[in-house]
Amino acid sequence: MAASLGYDWIVGGALPELGRHSVAKHEIFDRYVGAYIQTLTKSHRVRELNLTIVDGFCGGGRYLLDGSEVDGSPLRMLASVERAQLEVAAARARGVEIKADFVFVDANSNHVDFLRDLLEREGHGARIGRDIHIVPSKFEDVAGEVIERIRKKGTAHRSLFFLDQYGWSAVTFATIRGIMGALLNPEVVLTFMVDNLVNLLNDRMIGTAGLAAIDLDRDDVRDMLQMKEMRGWKRLIQNTLYEHIQRNTGADYYTPFFIHPDGGSNRDYWLLHLSKHHQAREEMGKIHWSMENTFEHFGRAGFNSLGFQPDQDVREDMLDFGFNDNARTRSEVAVVDQLARMLHARALAGAGPLTKKALFASHCNEAPVIASIVDAALVQLREAKDVMIAAPTGALRRSVRKFDWNDEISLSRQPGLFSVFDRQAA
Known part of the structure; x- marks a missing residue:
């Protein structure tokens, strides 16, 4: 996320303050990259791992947090891969070569300039243009080129797309379908500001480019507006949107969890993990459980937990939990x-x-x-x-x-x- 949240970078300028909710989100990104590499290098038959990591809204790469400088997602991803390489090398006598390419995309030229300067100051300058690629563009405009780059790298197409958009329409569902359809083993971690969409939803939004980006047509909007007259309407619309995402993004497996930004729950957003393999979903789920009290899942315990039942109080037996021991039991x-x-x-x-x-x-x-x-x-x-x-x-x-x-x-x-x-x- 960048300037829309007050995040802005200029070479030589002051660093933006990192929001608390983004601290946990960056931790998820970091941990998942490590878990991903560990999972794919478990077999002793694996001698190398080709991987592309895409940060579609990378920003400048550094923030202030409580008066101290902290790394943003680009540097954390670089560090996570380096750490995983060392761990794998220590555990395997013959080692595994991790051939990771990084694609950092941002539409703001100031952000790109700041990131390039930061990478050079951190000793990564020689890698720019080799295994680190900085792209000054909107992710939507270069998604096809990124997909083609991954396809040319090998047949497995192992790739992680971190799409930390501000809002809910900067990444179209058509683009996500393109990623899922063109690549054999892609995974997408998508920020989706569901409360922002639900709260703003009205007749005047019908036919707008924002709703078209996520494949919501006139009938979809009118159905959800009618739900606003029902008991438990907010969660009903959230569940309806989640089912819509499942139908329209081309992934087989999903992990939907809520993040509560500072300032109240009326700005909740989803962190959605989309993949084509059950093990990927399993690894992301384990990370959420390991970070108890950071994320929430709105639903009942166990299976079939997100479904809305009109004959029940929507609040009955809802978990609203932070993935702690009580929730697990x-x-x-x-x-x-x-x-x-x-x-x-x-x-x-x-x-x-x-x-x-x-x-x-x-x-x-x-x-x-x-x-x-x-x-x-x-x-x-x-x-x-x-x-x-x-x-x-x-x-x-x-x-x-x-x-x-x-x-x-x-x-x-x-x-x-x-x-x-x-x-x-x-």
Whole structure:
């Protein structure tokens, strides 16, 4: 985010003050880059990792925080890759070469000049034009060129796009679809100021370029305006927008979490992680849980947590939580019950075993659930002798407490005797 938030950089000028909410956001960016590299270099068969990191709204790269200078996202990403390279080298006798390219994009020439000067002062000057590319343009205008650069680098297309826009329409959904469609392994972390959109929504916005950018047409807007007359309208519209994002960005996996800026909750925004792989969603989810009390998830515990039910008070059993121990316990309890009902319904329908991956893929986008929470629920159900869990080879997982993605889950007895389901329903 840049000048629209009061962030402005001029070579030789004063540094902008970093907002508290951005501190946590930058920490997420930093941690995720490290987790991403660690995940992709776990196998000892991996000898090199080709990666492109794109910061689409990079700013000048340095701020003031409580009177001290702190790095912005460009320098933090550079440092995160360097740190991960050292960690991987220390853990692997033969090492792994991380071939990372960085693309820093900003439409403000002052910001670009400041960043270039900063990188040179920090000892990265020789890398500019080699593995660090500074692009003075709007991200929308150069997205196609960035995609093509990634395609030319190799066939895996491993890429991270950090699109920390101010507002909700500086990155079009068509561009995100282009990223997801043209690249094999892209991930997008998108800032989306959902409260700003919801609060401003009115008839006069119909047909505007801003709404067209996110594929909202006349009927969509009118439907959401009608929701404003309903109980729990704000969360209902937020859920509707989230479903719209799922349908229109071309990603398979999503992680939606709220950030509360300083000054009140009427300016909440989403940090959305979009990807095409379940493991990517899992790693981002684990980072959110590790940073408890920083982000919030609005919804009920467990699966299917974002759905709006007109016959219930929208506030009933809402988590509104900061990913702490209490929230995790509630999620684990809820998943035991929900998983029992899910498997019971599948058995009645004559469906076969369900893999952990299929379970995760079909429900994780609407929940704060990660694999360890699912594993804890499966252990409880197995110990109650309600389910059987088997490896792809057919061997039963009798004692393990961490299950593989392709392990198969099935009822161990007739549905009518499903004890956890009966106990929870009673």
